[in-house]
Amino acid sequence: MKIGVLAIQGDFAEHIVMLKRLGAESSEVRLPAHLNGLDGLIMPGGESTTIGKLAVDFGLMDPLREFGKSHAIWGTCAGAIFLSKDARRNQPLLGLMDITVQRNAFGRQVDSFEADLSIHELGEGGLYHAIFIRAPIIEAVHGDARILSTLPDGRIVAAQQGKLLATSFHPELTMDMRFHEYFLTLAR
Numbered sequence: 331m332k333i334g335v336l337a338i339q340g341d342f343a344e345h346i347v348m349l350k351r352l353g354a355e356s357s358e359v360r361l362p363a364h365l366n367g368l369d370g371l372i373m374p375g376g377e378s379t380t381i382g383k384l385a386v387d388f389g390l391m392d393p394l395r396e397f398g399k400s401h402a403i404w405g406t407c408a409g410a411i412f413l414s415k416d417a418r419r420n421q422p423l424l425g426l427m428d429i430t431v432q433r434n435a436f437g438r439q440v441d442s443f444e445a446d447l448s449i450h451e452l453g454e455g456g457l458y459h460a461i462f463i464r465a466p467i468i469e470a471v472h473g474d475a476r477i478l479s480t481l482p483d484g485r486i487v488a489a490q491q492g493k494l495l496a497t498s499f500h501p502e503l504t505m506d507m508r509f510h511e512y513f514l515t516l517a518r
């Protein structure tokens with residue numbers, strides 16, 4: 331099992347640490363050829379406009395879209411925005427996941443927060459402690475996309491569509507491996 335991490339901007343190094351801890355092989359993806367031989371791809375948090383513009387410059391848009399048709403891709407925060415079909419503003423998006431997102435939905439950087447979520451897919455019936463940093467919300471899921479988790483007020487913060495996964499929050503900034511483990515099951 332080999333998982334790539336899109337490494338053009340954002341906190342890709344933290345995802346690589348998590349994958350190493352789980353014993354999965356990982357590699358940094360900056361160019362289309364780096365997608366060869368991967369079983370899945372993680373797109374990190376960061377700044378989605380920057381990630382999108384650099385992906386255009388590096389010729390990654392169509393190769394990533396092609397990859398996502400048959401492989402697992404997980405976007406955290408900015409990565410989730412980049413994965414979406416609609417961010418209600420004009421910026422490069424992969425359009426792979428049938429979700430509408432709202433960027434910076436909780437306000438500015440200082441409005442970042444942590445919250446306990448319940449996520450059935452992670453098992454144990456336990457709570458999952460999630461870190462939100464100038465996070466988007468998933469305003470709506472369409473078509474085959476389904477909700478994985480919401481905040482207590484009902485706002486959607488995690489969604490899945492087949493092998494595609496989107497989270498508003500940052501599992502790579504915690505010590506909890508369960509989300510990365512779950513992604514590996516999708517990539518398998």
Ligand code: GLN
Nearest residue numbers: 375376377378407408433
């Ligand atoms: N605010 C960023 C954006 O809209 C996302 C922040 C993050 O990835 N932590 O792209």
